[in-house]
Amino acid sequence: MNRPTTRPRVPNFSSGPCAKRPGWSLQALEGAALGRSHRSAIGKAKLGQAIDLTRKVLRVPADYRIGIVPASDTGAVEMAMWSMLGSRTVEVAAWEAFGAEWVTDALQELKISPIVRQTPYGVLPDLSAIDTKNNDCIFTWNGTAAGVRVPNGDWIAADREGITICDATSAAFAMPLAWDKLDVVTFSWQKAMGGEAAHGMLILSPRAVARIESNKPAWPIPKVFRLAKDGKLIEGIFKGDTINTPSMLAVEDYLDTLRWAEEIGGLDALHARADANAKVVHDWVARTAWIGNLAADPATYSNTGVCLVITDPDVLAQGNGAVAAVAKGITDTLDAEGIAFDIGAYRDAPAGLRIWCGATVETSDLEALTPWLDWAFSAEKAKLLAKAA
Structure with a gap:
């Protein structure tokens, strides 16, 4: 797929320490x-x-x-x-x-x-x-x-x-x-x-x-x-x-x-921002075949640390090592590009991605991120299948 052109303004999607509030200096x-x-x-x-x-x-x-x-x-x-x-x-x-x-x-x-x-x-x-x-x-x-x-x-x-x-x-x-x-x-x-x-x-x-x-x-x-x-x-x-x-x-x-x-409207505004941010990621997952939620039940989906796993059958067929390699390839590529920092799964969790969606993240940055995730996955899958051929 084509390389995206719109970049997240702030590429900090770490699940802790998390992104500073908008406008922080x-x-x-x-x-x-x-x-x-x-x-x-x-x-x-x-x-x-x-x-x-x-x-x-x-x-x-x-x-x-x-x-x-x-x-x-x-x-x-x-x-x-x-x-x-x-x-x-x-x-x-x-x-x-x-x-x-x-x-x-x-x-x-x-x-x-x-x-x-x-x-x-x-x-x-x-x-x-x-x-x-x-x-x-x-x-x-x-x-x-x-x-x-x-x-x-x-x-x-x-x-x-x-x-x-x-x-x-x-x-x-x-x-x-x-x-x-x-x-x-x-x-x-x-x-x-x-x-x-x-x-x-x-x-x-x-x-x-x-x-x-x-x-x-x-x-x-x-x-x-x-x-x-x-x-x-x-x-x-x-x-x-x-x-x-x-x-x-x-x-x-x-x-x-x-x-x-307090300035943005207190607790209700914080909850609304986190909900809107998580919705961007969850909606993208729902329409994207290669990725899924680690959480099994939608009623339990987090609106802060959203954890994702690779579901692409061609990648899964290559085994757990291949899944981990593709996930690492995505995170390393987007880190090097300055698109997304620290989005790898927690070290003891199943291989995948973890994207922070809390209130200090801007919704527009998550909207800009998802095409880059697709782009990086496409490249990593191509490398994996070429190696396996």
Whole structure:
């Protein structure tokens, strides 16, 4: 096929760190409290503002606490696990790499013998089988490495006695979250809002706070995971007194993304942008024979990290190695052309493509991308078949 002529204006389609918001430049960071202590008046004010704007933009319930924590989303999830688990049976739902990490933590580190609800990439486990009424539950709302999300929170018991720990790092700001069903919500700045990495957000319901204050874990808790002291929640964490030293440059960048979200219309606008972006890719997949969604059920299609697999029968006939080679050829070609950066599948996922469609990406850039994907595939398939001949 002919080489396309229209190029994406911004070729950043990475699933983390994700594209900066439209119009971003280094000037957005001019107000950063550089060279100042995060415990100074200005440092505390910036951290407090980040918490307040998070609550406003994300529509976090007023009685939920929001804290800035170390080690990105991973640190936030593990803080919750180390501090809150052990008193009840735990169920872990996993259908891709990151959910599998929480299985590993529960089994090998905390040794709590959880009930594991694990399925292959692309397929949700039977969520209705999870006893959310009595057991604690850990799950990802949107599986970044599989392009699969839970469709809603209806499967979580409203009158639950256990707690729900939700890794929402590629869901927050991009899709509705059922706050009344979630006791712990975590995410990182570098995902849906295109902020810088290293910091995570930990959001706790009143039920989660009660669990932290009543739970006495059988394992030691490292300092960076400690949420309680003398049986009481460390409230300062949720007022901007971070456990370790945050990057005030990264804080300023996160504040910039939140202000941008407000300017474009808040959470509804963020959701609409992600939905429109994902529609471009999903519509292209629906009319394109050589590519398909890794997600098996359209009701579970992600609107952020859209994961795709090669379905062309001629390529599949050459075996898994050929499929992986074609996928790598596409990503390498479009990287070299400056058309699309970092669109390869996650390292543990089936070979294919992963395209970020969150709100910081422009729809026009995705519209410009799809013809280049067709062009690169056509070239890679021709090379493969010529080699096999």
